[in-house]
Amino acid sequence: MTSGIGSWGVYLPYWRLERSAIAQSLGIAAGRGERTVASFDEDTTTLGVEASRRALATTASEEISQVLFSTPEPAYQDKTNATTIHGALSLDQHAAAYDIVGSVRSGVAALLMGLDAGARETTLVMIAEIRTGLAGGADERDSGDAAVAFRCVPEGAAVELIARASTSEEFVDRWRVPGEASSHQWEERFGEEAYVPLARAAFQEALKKAGITAEEIDTLIVTGLHARSLRVIKNSLGVDADRLAPDLALHAGNLGAAHLGISLADTLERAAPGHVIVTLQLADGADALVWRTTDAILDIQQAQRAANAKSVEEQLVSGRTDLAYNSFLTWRGQLHREPPRRPEPGRPGAPNMLRSEGWKYGFHASRCTSCGFRHLPPSRVCLKCKAVDEMEPERLADLEGTVATFTIDHLAFSLSPPTVGVVVDFDGGGRFRCELTDCDPSTVKIGMRVQMTFRRFYTADGIHNYFWKARPLQTSSAKEA
Structure with a gap:
């Protein structure tokens, strides 16, 4: 059997910022299309969770022996984000659980380490990115937020790495010091x-090393943050141009560290057995990886469709594009607005979070065995x-539910008002009151189907308060068909 990538998951946030909104606000040329935007209650950790849930939708989580998380923008320093x-x-x-963070190239390093470890034991690799530039700048306009996850397995892989080569050289092209x-x-x-x-x-x-020529490449993926070099x-x-991977820039932007993995996942969703893929990333050097799909890819594609996983192509065209530019600046911390005149939330207590880890992080209910x-x-x-x-724990994070009742609160403070509160009846029993996110309040109704999503509620004294919210059920068109 073949080791390599056994499944994958991609998460593109619900929100999009149209480049025309930047142009109208600042009076500058900003181009066409939109960029993906992580919501005010998302960070690279929550993005990584969502991508991983998609990658694990067709398998048991008990199989995972190691977690590798990579991002240039970690939610914590001096604390391992992968443990969250x-x-x-x-x-x-x-x-x-380990972090591999700090730069765009760290994502390739995490993937290579995951593939190496995956040859012996199942390893989950996540690469998440939130990119922010100064107002009106190219990074703000052309970047995007996203995450990708790969389950690397010792056998039964959909795609195997058959060769790789890297080049490195010290030069100053792009940099950011801590705190910037x-x-x-x-x-x-x-x-x-x-x-x-x-x-x-x-x-x-x-x-x-792979023993192939350029003519034998079925798909070439070239990624990096240096746009001029990419074009050359x-x-x-x-x-040939018809063998270049689709450009994600129009509907998502440059996804930085996650871009290579997301383009690879997009290609794998359509590839046939024996498809040769070359990924080339430019970041403080270059990393070229040669991949070949196996006979197992068709069954894995079908399994992911059956699990209701939205494809990259579907996610690219399904976001909400009416995000106001001033809201984007507020979410990014570049526009400091008047806070509510209410007591600041207290920081979460470390002992309480440890004692309730199954509930707070895993969203475990208890079911009476009697x-x-x-x-x-x-x-x-x-x-x-x-x-x-006489209870046994039961994970509900991956169950769907139905809105029993709801309220729309225009007075409660929120970075994305109004706040929508819902009472959810879960399939199989259990009722829970929570916030509904990633929604258009005007479309919320009793009977709406929802699913759970992992979010950051607030940050107090440098401690992030993570928990679960509901969001409208996202359904793959392939599943509907």
Whole structure:
């Protein structure tokens, strides 16, 4: 059997910022299309959770032996972000969790480490990105937010890595020191002089190791943050334009560290067995990876469609595009608005969070083993039959539910008003009151189908308060068909 990537998951946030909104607000040219935007209650950790849930939709989470999380924009420093994802996925305590963070190239490193470890034990790799630039700048306009996850397996892979090559050289093209919200970039012509020969060398060496020529490549994926170098490289490697991967820039933007993985996932969703893919990323050097799909890919594609996983193509065209530019600036911390005149929320208590980890992070209810009644939050005493300590935990994060009633609150403070509160009846029993996110308040109704999503409620004294919200059920068109 073949080791490699056994499944994948992509998460593109619900919100989009149209570039025309930037142009209208600032009186500048900003181009066509839109960029993906993480909501005010999302960060790279929550994005990683959502991508991972899609990657694990067709398998048991108990199989995961190791978690590797990579992002240039971690929610925490001095604390492992991967452990939060570990908790939200309800993984086994013996599954290791590590961060590989700091730069765009860290994403490729995490993937390669995951593939290496995956040859021995199932490893989950997540790459998440939230990119923010200064108002009116190219990074703000052309970037995007997203996450991708890969389950790397020792056998039964959909795609295998057959060769790789890298080049590295010390030069200053793009940088950001700790505490800065946006990156600096050197003059573009200099970056082109540095990147182009490094990319060509890595590409040629990878093809040589794989024993193939450029004519045998079915899909070429070229990613990186240096736009000028990308244009030159795409036209100079001897690969026809019709074999270049679709450009995500129009509807998503440049997704930074996550871009390579998302383009690879997009290609895998349509690939047939024996499809040869070359990914080339430019970031402080170049990394060229040569992939070949296996006979298992058709069954894995079908399994992911059956699990109701939205494809990359579907997610690209399904976002909400009426985000106001001033809201975007507020969410990014560049527009400081008057807070409510109410007490500041207290920081979450570490002992309480540890004791309630199954509920807070894994969204575990308890089901009475005597009568079957389900309790949210978990309870020691059954509300129906009064049995004591006859409970078994039950994860509800992946269950769907129905809105029993709702309220739309225009007075409660929110960075995305109004706040929508719902009471959800879960399939199989259990009722829970929570916030509904990623929705158009005018479309909320009793009977609406919803699913749960992991979010950051607030941050107090540097501690993020993560928990679960509901959102309208997202259904794949393939599933509907």
